[in-house]
Amino acid sequence: MPVAIGFGLAILMVTTAMLSRSQTDTMSANSQEAIGSSLNVAEGGLARVQSFINNNRSVSTYNLSSWASTRSTMSTGPSCGTSNTTDIVAFANAARTWQNLDPTNPSKGQYRVVDYTYASSDPTRPNSAPGIGTLQVEGRLTNRSSVNSLRVTIPIQAGDLSGVPIPGLWLSGGATGNNSIKGNVVTNDCSVGLSSFQTTGVDPSTNEPYRAYYTTMQLPPLPPQPAANQLNTLPPNAFNSTNTRDIVLPQNNDRATTRTLNNGQSVQVYEYLINSLNIPQNGSLTITPGTRVTFYLNGSINRGGNIIHDCTGVPNCYPTNFQIFGYGPIGSTICLNGNNYIDMFVLAPNYTSGVAGSGGNGGIRGTAWIKDWSNGAGCGSNTSNITVIQTANWDLMSVMPLNLPPRFSPISTWQRQDAQP
Known part of the structure; x- marks a missing residue:
């Protein structure tokens, strides 16, 4: 009888340990899955922000905090009048709040901009190109607490005429x-x-x-x-x-x-x-x-x-x-x-x-x-x-237009950052 009880206790302890380990593994797998998913969301948000800056390239030489107030960032593309200004101001005001990656499907996750800063190669001309833009974006799934943050640096080059049609x-x-x-x-x-x-x-x-x-x-x-x-x-x-x-x-x-x-x-x-x-x-x-x-x-x-x-x-x-x-x-x-x-x-x-x-x-x-x-x-x-x-x-020709928008180069560094939900 004592031997049988001893074996039973041993089996119970092993089973409990296995169940605990299984639960830990499940939690770890779920955590890894959440991290991976939120990282994917952050990458998607990063691509969205990159696309916006590329379409409004003059903002790339200004900090995010200036986008809604610095007039020189407002005239940034081939558009004119208030529409482009309105788009930039709206983006700048909403950038730091959580936004759905897919506006029609919130379950795909949300992203937000932590910050965008710019450092010119010429300290005497802080908003001139060339220089380096630093962009940090967070991503999360709405039904999970995991938040992932990506921080990238982007070389900003002086503008050129590539892709600019010559006017008649x-x-x-x-x-x-x-x-x-x-x-x-x-x-x-x-x-x-x-x-x-x-x-x-x-x-x-x-x-x-x-x-x-x-x-x-x-x-x-x-x-x-x-x-x-x-x-x-x-x-x-x-x-x-x-x-x-x-x-x-x-x-x-x-x-x-x-x-x-x-x-x-x-x-x-x-x-x-x-x-x-x-x-x-x-x-x-x-x-x-x-x-x-x-x-x-x-x-x-x-x-x-x-x-x-x-x-x-x-x-x-x-x-x-x-x-x-x-x-x-x-x-x-x-x-x-x-x-x-x-x-x-x-x-x-x-x-x-x-x-x-x-x-x-x-x-x-x-x-x-x-x-x-x-x-x-x-x-x-x-x-x-x-x-x-x-x-x-x-x-x-022997002359060049002024105010050419800067060139937005490929990402040069990519780092995952700690983030809080």
């Missing part, structure tokens, strides 16, 4: 009226409705229709104008009311200057000082295809005779081979005829430009970045003709 026409204000633009139209003027721009055609690089959109990028600054004695000039009295000469540039004795394009290529450019240009009705000014010519324009160009730069069928001839930089005051104009297309790039921040409406096959083939567009009086640009055809290329 970029206006700091105003609209194009009846004129059609075969290219993207970009404006900085939020008061102008996008429907007031007449775009037509399809962008061959994306197979998407050309469109008009707002931008927070700013027109590039004009390059420093070289001293007059470093520039070529047109012949004395080249064009006047009685002169119907046809002038071809560059001329035999003109000298070229070495310039660097956005793609790093060094090129030879014939640069000219132009105070104003009034070509008589029967005269013309021809830019030799395949050469590079830049006008430093201090006055206006008035329509009359033709400016000719036609790259059709000419190797290594691009619209940006012929550049006009306009330095004149507000009210200056660049008015062109409507009977021939000119392969050209125009940067004239204070200028009004347009194409005479009498011709149906003329205007700018390339891109023009100006203050506004003449819709009638002045340049007479008042018909439904296609007046600008977008054909230019970022790489072949």
Whole structure:
């Protein structure tokens, strides 16, 4: 009997120990499952926050605490007006509260942002790129107490033009009226409705229709104008009311200057000082295809005779081979005829430009970045003709837009952090 009782007690103790261990293992498995599930939720929340920052890239150089109050973080993308501002403020105000990973199914878990901070590589410019963004996100399942936290660091690089479509026409204000633009139209003027721009055609690089959109990028600054004695000039009295000469540039004795394009290529450019240009009705000014010519324009160009730069069928001839930089005051104009297309790039921040409406096959083939567009009086640009055809290329320019949004690089470090429910 004592032996039987002893065996029974031993078996009872072993069974109790096994049950206890099983219960511990079950609890550990459940805990590990909860940790894994909440970690998955945190990863999902992290992806959501990354996507938001990537779509509003200028906020990436500001701490989360500034997103709802710092005005410079509000204009962050191709949108304009209050919608983008509202989205950023709403996100910033809700970021630190638990949110459903799937708005239609709370059982999939919730996430919240612990914080986002930014450290610039240049301490004197705290909100400039490059730098490092640090993002911490927590995740949890709503029916469990486990909370997991992920902390990642993200390199933020200075902005570039990758993925930014080049505009056929970029206006700091105003609209194009009846004129059609075969290219993207970009404006900085939020008061102008996008429907007031007449775009037509399809962008061959994306197979998407050309469109008009707002931008927070700013027109590039004009390059420093070289001293007059470093520039070529047109012949004395080249064009006047009685002169119907046809002038071809560059001329035999003109000298070229070495310039660097956005793609790093060094090129030879014939640069000219132009105070104003009034070509008589029967005269013309021809830019030799395949050469590079830049006008430093201090006055206006008035329509009359033709400016000719036609790259059709000419190797290594691009619209940006012929550049006009306009330095004149507000009210200056660049008015062109409507009977021939000119392969050209125009940067004239204070200028009004347009194409005479009498011709149906003329205007700018390339891109023009100006203050506004003449819709009638002045340049007479008042018909439904296609007046600008977008054909230019970022790489072949020598200027760069300002306020490019920073680039959001892949995560460089990833750490799991302790968190409390």
